Amino acid sequence: MASTAHLDTAPSRPGRLLLVAALAVLLLVSVIAAGLDDSSRDTPAGTPQPVPDRLAATIAQAQERLRRVPGDAGTWAALGSAYVEQARVSGNPAYYAQAQGALDRSTQLQPTGNAAAAVGLGALANARHDFTGARGFAEQALALNPFSMEANGVLADAATQLGDTTAATAAVQRMLELRPGVAAFTRASYELELHGRVDEARVALERALGAATSRDELAFCQYYLGELAWGGGGVEQARAHYERGLAAAPGDPALLHGRAKVLAAAGRVDEAITAYDRLTQRVPLPQYLLEYGELLESAGRLPDALSQYRLLGEQQRLYAAQGSADDVTAALLAADHGDPAEAVRLAEAEWSRRQSIFSAEALAWALHAAGRDAEALPLIEQAGALGRRDATVDYRRGMILARLGPARTGEAIAALDEALATNPHFSPLHASIARRTLETLRGAG
Amino acid sequence: MIRWIRRLGALLALCTAALALGPAGSAAAHPLGNFTVNHYDGLRLHADRVELLAVVDHAEIPTLQQPRLDTDSDGAISAGEAGRRAGMECAEVAAGVVVTVDGSPLAWSVQGAELTLPPGEAGLATTRVECRLTAPAALAEPATVVITDGYLADRIGWREITAVGDGVRLAGSEIPVASVSQELRSYPGDLLTDPLDVRAATLQVEPGAAQSGTGGGGSGPTAAVSAVGRWFGQLDAWFTRLVGQDDLTAEVGVLAVLLAVVLGASHAMLPGHGKTVIAAYLTGRRGTRRDALLVGATVTATHTASVLGLGLVISVSATLAPEGVLSGLGVLSGLLVAGIGAKLLASACRAWRAGSTVESPRILVAVGHGRGHGHGHGHGHGHGHRHGHARFGRGALVGLGVAGGLVPSPTALLVLLGAIGLGRTWFGVGLVLGYGLGMAATLTAAGLLLLGLRDRLDRVQLSDRLRRRAARLAAATPVLTALLVFVVGLGLAVRGLTGL
Numbered sequence: 001m002a003s004t005a006h007l008d009t010a011p012s013r014p015g016r017l018l019l020v021a022a023l024a025v026l027l028l029v030s031v032i033a034a035g036l037d038d039s040s041r042d043t044p045a046g047t048p049q050p051v052p053d054r055l056a057a058t059i060a061q062a063q064e065r066l067r068r069v070p071g072d073a074g075t076w077a078a079l080g081s082a083y084v085e086q087a088r089v090s091g092n093p094a095y096y097a098q099a100q101g102a103l104d105r106s107t108q109l110q111p112t113g114n115a116a117a118a119v120g121l122g123a124l125a126n127a128r129h130d131f132t133g134a135r136g137f138a139e140q141a142l143a144l145n146p147f148s149m150e151a152n153g154v155l156a157d158a159a160t161q162l163g164d165t166t167a168a169t170a171a172v173q174r175m176l177e178l179r180p181g182v183a184a185f186t187r188a189s190y191e192l193e194l195h196g197r198v199d200e201a202r203v204a205l206e207r208a209l210g211a212a213t214s215r216d217e218l219a220f221c222q223y224y225l226g227e228l229a230w231g232g233g234g235v236e237q238a239r240a241h242y243e244r245g246l247a248a249a250p251g252d253p254a255l256l257h258g259r260a261k262v263l264a265a266a267g268r269v270d271e272a273i274t275a276y277d278r279l280t281q282r283v284p285l286p287q288y289l290l291e292y293g294e295l296l297e298s299a300g301r302l303p304d305a306l307s308q309y310r311l312l313g314e315q316q317r318l319y320a321a322q323g324s325a326d327d328v329t330a331a332l333l334a335a336d337h338g339d340p341a342e343a344v345r346l347a348e349a350e351w352s353r354r355q356s357i358f359s360a361e362a363l364a365w366a367l368h369a370a371g372r373d374a375e376a377l378p379l380i381e382q383a384g385a386l387g388r389r390d391a392t393v394d395y396r397r398g399m400i401l402a403r404l405g406p407a408r409t410g411e412a413i414a415a416l417d418e419a420l421a422t423n424p425h426f427s428p429l430h431a432s433i434a435r436r437t438l439e440t441l442r443g444a445g
Numbered sequence: 446m447i448r449w450i451r452r453l454g455a456l457l458a459l460c461t462a463a464l465a466l467g468p469a470g471s472a473a474a475h476p477l478g479n480f481t482v483n484h485y486d487g488l489r490l491h492a493d494r495v496e497l498l499a500v501v502d503h504a505e506i507p508t509l510q511q512p513r514l515d516t517d518s519d520g521a522i523s524a525g526e527a528g529r530r531a532g533m534e535c536a537e538v539a540a541g542v543v544v545t546v547d548g549s550p551l552a553w554s555v556q557g558a559e560l561t562l563p564p565g566e567a568g569l570a571t572t573r574v575e576c577r578l579t580a581p582a583a584l585a586e587p588a589t590v591v592i593t594d595g596y597l598a599d600r601i602g603w604r605e606i607t608a609v610g611d612g613v614r615l616a617g618s619e620i621p622v623a624s625v626s627q628e629l630r631s632y633p634g635d636l637l638t639d640p641l642d643v644r645a646a647t648l649q650v651e652p653g654a655a656q657s658g659t660g661g662g663g664s665g666p667t668a669a670v671s672a673v674g675r676w677f678g679q680l681d682a683w684f685t686r687l688v689g690q691d692d693l694t695a696e697v698g699v700l701a702v703l704l705a706v707v708l709g710a711s712h713a714m715l716p717g718h719g720k721t722v723i724a725a726y727l728t729g730r731r732g733t734r735r736d737a738l739l740v741g742a743t744v745t746a747t748h749t750a751s752v753l754g755l756g757l758v759i760s761v762s763a764t765l766a767p768e769g770v771l772s773g774l775g776v777l778s779g780l781l782v783a784g785i786g787a788k789l790l791a792s793a794c795r796a797w798r799a800g801s802t803v804e805s806p807r808i809l810v811a812v813g814h815g816r817g818h819g820h821g822h823g824h825g826h827g828h829g830h831r832h833g834h835a836r837f838g839r840g841a842l843v844g845l846g847v848a849g850g851l852v853p854s855p856t857a858l859l860v861l862l863g864a865i866g867l868g869r870t871w872f873g874v875g876l877v878l879g880y881g882l883g884m885a886a887t888l889t890a891a892g893l894l895l896l897g898l899r900d901r902l903d904r905v906q907l908s909d910r911l912r913r914r915a916a917r918l919a920a921a922t923p924v925l926t927a928l929l930v931f932v933v934g935l936g937l938a939v940r941g942l943t944g945l
Contacts, residue, residue: 063638098639284506
């Protein structure tokens, strides 16, 4: 009888047992993989919807877990990293203190072999302009886990700011190999842009946009697409990107800044001033305050401009008292609107800490303000050495060359022309200075 | 224009503002950053009026951004200058903070306005404005009071609302009675709480003599407490006491493992659990003691592997949603049962066509843990009792065992995750193994007990009529039995899929 035979032969069929077990393991693995890939089952299949506040959800989940399992070093590290990101997205610096606390707790619980905490501390150090520290943390994390995309991201950011282009490029390349997503593509785009490869940079950003799944990622990508268009003088394109970004993340300070810049470029000065006013009331970053002051100055409102510069000066003093070292901003402020000697002192301090294209540019400009243009020239050339097309760098090179006598006049005109050709709206104040200088140079020639 | 901050953009620049918040934490630094504007609204509800203490705390940079306080430029801020500014700001606060009683807004009058300049960092001042507002309101009858703070709504900072009733009672309020920041004087540094950002609240006011608050927490994200969360919550105390002890001695370790064995045994004993039912099914197969051991071992091995695997994955990823994995496992378990059901159905149909009549063993249909496991232990499994005959190979037995053990038990998962969190991974693995051993013991014991019971029942003499009826029924049921196994399996899979 068939059934009896079945019964009798069943125990002698280990193959079937193995098959069942193998099937179960296979399914188990795929279920877990599916859970990792997409933990939101609510999303209709095939139509990826932007998740509005995935970051907030991650934070809430980690907080909830840590209330139950307060000794979980890994989740403390993940929470700390999420707080760093939340500080950037929300513009609320209170999250940095939270991040530091959470990461310290993680390190305390697991002092050795804690790669996740090292990554978080690195991101926090980058956020606080401590790029050397950030690189240390990134290297520490990579020694523990060479395949950490996040650690490579921290390393890429730090190395870029420290002027170590080779290391930055290598780190970005590893990111692209490990996980070609938003983080990798946006960084790759910046690398390409710094090397003057604008078209490839745009392609990379478009791929990042394609990989973006949450609203903050969409806004992030649109912002950088806007910045890229803006850098090349594409005001209308930049406007479109900023507005698309704002549609995804209304109130994002970086995108509101983009909108204000575009208004100024379009000649809608009063609206631009209102936009800058609201932006700087809400998020008074040094960069925004300086641009706001220069916009007011270019509109002929010098007393208002001076009060912005004063505020910026007080802010720099505040940061200095706190041990921060944003000497690049301070140096540029002093060079254009204050004491050139002070500018040189600040820029030299920055240069002694890190020889990046950014600190080279600041020192060159400070030396120019102090009348030391011969010393400034090699530095500003170094600032543009990677091949990036940046109107401000070209403008500064032109202004330095213009002071170096008639022999360099031709080069000065070429540099200033180049600046205005790249982005005629690079600064409401300095673009008009560039035009006036060009007239003078041409008149003299 | 400044171009040196591009990709890192706001991220980099913003944070210089946060440097005050460094680990060493300079005492004078504004705890919430130098550019925040922080609000506190303290409501006091009386039967005839609403009083509001509104505090606005401007950090150093917003203080600098305001128009100069020293309007006569004599180098000092006179009481008159401070008073005028306080009055202006309180008028704006009165316009910005809207309180409605049953939909109609109250008209504030400013009773007091005070401005102080607490010292901040780097010799800079901060600005603290306190406004005392009052408005007549008819709260002697039950009413709904809604507060919305729209003053300087776009500024970043701490936002807090409290409410107390004075002569009226507050019911169903989600906001607290007391200020956790002591009215913006001391910001709490709880690492697991987001900076407070409460801008609106709804209060139900009822007449009542005594002042009564509502004592709501009113802070932090109100994330829905998940099912998995409940599991953890239930056993957290037990676990942290035992496994989290700083001095984990050998005695405590052994005690913990023994406790895990007991917990595992009692887990397998819980009613409605598929594992026990599978053990019971043994009797239907005219099972032997070896079969009882086999099923016990299979369920336990699968369960232990499942807990270890899931625990490992969850511990390396805080973003993984355990619910998603668990419901996936529920589906898997259901499909496994359905697959076995389909196979049984095929062989039962063959037997039916062959017209075979065999003495009918009892079959207790087995089902695995449903997904519902994750949602409390009270659910009933859809197992039915059928008498019929079907021939299951050991493959089917093992398959059902796998289905029964696939969805991890919350206790075991908690034990493992907690131990991993505390850096005692091996201890956690030991506890899970102990838990599995306990389960195996219960399941095997249940199987053996049922075997004994069946043998005893077999010895009971049944009447001939009953025996014939049973035989007729038995001839008709194998297909139905197999079908039922199949349908129950599909049902479990669908339940896991839809998250019911």
